[in-house]
Amino acid sequence: MSPAAHTAPQEASMPLTAGSTAAGFAWAITRDLTLALRHPGETLLVVAFFVLVASLFPLGVGADPQLLTRIGPGVIWVCALLAAFLSLPALFATDYADGTLEQMALSPHPMVSWVGGKVAAHWLVSGLPLTVLSPLLGLQYGLQADTLGTLALALALGTPVLSLLGAACTALALGARGGGMLLAILALPLFVPVLIFGAGAAEAQAAGLSASPHLSLLAAGLIVAAMALPFAVCTALRIALD
Amino acid sequence: MNWFFFSSPPTFYRLAGWMAPMFFISAAVLTAAGLYTGFVVAPTDAQQGEVYRIIFIHVPAAWMSMFLYFVMACYGAASLTFNTRLSAMMARAIAPTGALFTVLALWSGAFWGRPTWGTYWAWDARMTSELVLLFLYVGFIALANAFEDPRRGDRASALLAIIGLVNLPIIYFSVKWWNTLHQGSSVSFKGTSMHTAMLWGMLLMALACWAYAIGAALVRVRSIILVREARARWVREIAA
Numbered sequence: 001m002s003p004a005a006h007t008a009p010q011e012a013s014m015p016l017t018a019g020s021t022a023a024g025f026a027w028a029i030t031r032d033l034t035l036a037l038r039h040p041g042e043t044l045l046v047v048a049f050f051v052l053v054a055s056l057f058p059l060g061v062g063a064d065p066q067l068l069t070r071i072g073p074g075v076i077w078v079c080a081l082l083a084a085f086l087s088l089p090a091l092f093a094t095d096y097a098d099g100t101l102e103q104m105a106l107s108p109h110p111m112v113s114w115v116g117g118k119v120a121a122h123w124l125v126s127g128l129p130l131t132v133l134s135p136l137l138g139l140q141y142g143l144q145a146d147t148l149g150t151l152a153l154a155l156a157l158g159t160p161v162l163s164l165l166g167a168a169c170t171a172l173a174l175g176a177r178g179g180g181m182l183l184a185i186l187a188l189p190l191f192v193p194v195l196i197f198g199a200g201a202a203e204a205q206a207a208g209l210s211a212s213p214h215l216s217l218l219a220a221g222l223i224v225a226a227m228a229l230p231f232a233v234c235t236a237l238r239i240a241l242d
Numbered sequence: 243m244n245w246f247f248f249s250s251p252p253t254f255y256r257l258a259g260w261m262a263p264m265f266f267i268s269a270a271v272l273t274a275a276g277l278y279t280g281f282v283v284a285p286t287d288a289q290q291g292e293v294y295r296i297i298f299i300h301v302p303a304a305w306m307s308m309f310l311y312f313v314m315a316c317y318g319a320a321s322l323t324f325n326t327r328l329s330a331m332m333a334r335a336i337a338p339t340g341a342l343f344t345v346l347a348l349w350s351g352a353f354w355g356r357p358t359w360g361t362y363w364a365w366d367a368r369m370t371s372e373l374v375l376l377f378l379y380v381g382f383i384a385l386a387n388a389f390e391d392p393r394r395g396d397r398a399s400a401l402l403a404i405i406g407l408v409n410l411p412i413i414y415f416s417v418k419w420w421n422t423l424h425q426g427s428s429v430s431f432k433g434t435s436m437h438t439a440m441l442w443g444m445l446l447m448a449l450a451c452w453a454y455a456i457g458a459a460l461v462r463v464r465s466i467i468l469v470r471e472a473r474a475r476w477v478r479e480i481a482a
Binding site for chain 1: 322370374377378380381384385388389390394397398401402404405406412
């Protein structure tokens with residue numbers, strides 16, 4: 001990606017006077033979504049990766065329908081987790097490398113506003129397509145219709161938490177040695193609770209139990225993460241830009 | 243009174259050098275007393291037989307793994323709020339000891355699980371969350387050493403330790419929230435379901451682990467201080 005292509009025209013129209021939370025959020029989300037639309041190949045790579053890895057499992061473990069129904073929700077969740085993780089570097093690292101991030105930190109908008117906008121854009125580009133595609137992959141694994149619905153709902157609640165946690169980890173690791181491996185060691189353990197409750201929801205549904213306890217815990221996790229983590233991301237970015 | 247008197251690295255270097263041997267000696271005495279109580283005084287368990295004696299290292303190690311993470315996160319928070327260099331060095335010094343106790347808890351748990359449950363490992367809630375704790379320690383150590391500028395590593399890893407604190411209540415309450423394989427706790431503030439000698443053996447071993455952890459952290463922080471302050475005159479005077 002060339003530096004020129006990476007600078008979206010919205011930056012020029014960024015108001016230089018009064019900063020506001022809403023304006024900062026809207027500016028950041030528009031900029032990142034525009035960048036994603038200008039590079040549809042990169043955006044689709046995440047989706048292609050998700051579908052490809054999920055399709056490898058039946059080839060690896062054997063195509064026994066009962067086994068596939070049993071492991072389906074868990075496999076789809078692990079694939080979603082890896083796809084969310086692999087798209088993390090695009091969130092801050094490119095902007096950090098070319099100095100855009102420092103310019104954003106100097107903008108009049110509160111930092112948490114444009115950080116929130118960037119994380120929301122990351123979810124719209126990575127988490128949302130996976131959620132929408134998950135019923136299709138669930139069909140590959142022979143899941144029942146109600147399990148498919150629960151799986152999609154759990155992904156809709158869980159993937160924003162992954163984006164928020166991942167944003168905090170990638171901000172902490174900006175400029176660190178050991179790049180991708182370090183990010184994996186930081187982010188994947190923190191993703192574990194989301195994986196357990198997310199996969200648990202669909203498995204409970206498939207076993208004829210109620211999925212609502214898992215979904216409630218996921219929703220509670222999402223609320224806590226959305227309230228606390230944007231501020232943690234801001235602290236991490238301030239440490240990185242210091 | 244100056245609250246930050248001992249947060250000066252040269253002062254603390256001397257204090258730590260004086261305290262570390264004391265803690266190691268108490269650790270040795272307490273271990274001897276704890277092992278004697280555990281292996282000689284404490285009776286054989288009615289249900290598990292002799293194998294229950296793993297408890298005398300398993301439970302103290304598990305307590306320390308969680309408590310040291312908490313202490314490490316507190317030092318991290320102190321280093322972020324007061325910007326004291328020594329707090330960050332203490333957090334770094336505690337991390338390897340914490341990781342060691344986490345490995346000990348998992349390992350002794352595996353050896354205990356084999357004869358009683360028939361398996362070394364189960365994907366039970368408490369074991370899984372303890373394993374995640376080990377990964378958090380590894381992540382902390384990796385992040386702290388991943389930067390050219392050590393201060394940057396201090397601050398980034400401090401924030402990571404604070405984010406990872408969420409895992410501690412999950413480990414602690416996992417036996418209550420999910421009723422899976424791992425047994426509930428035998429000791430609480432309200433009382434205990436154990437024989438007195440067993441309880442004393444466990445408490446003595448817990449104190450021994452405490453003393454060892456403090457001593458090891460102090461020795462380690464002394465080396466970290468020397469490396470970080472290598473250019474200060476007092477360090478060059480010691481080296482000369």
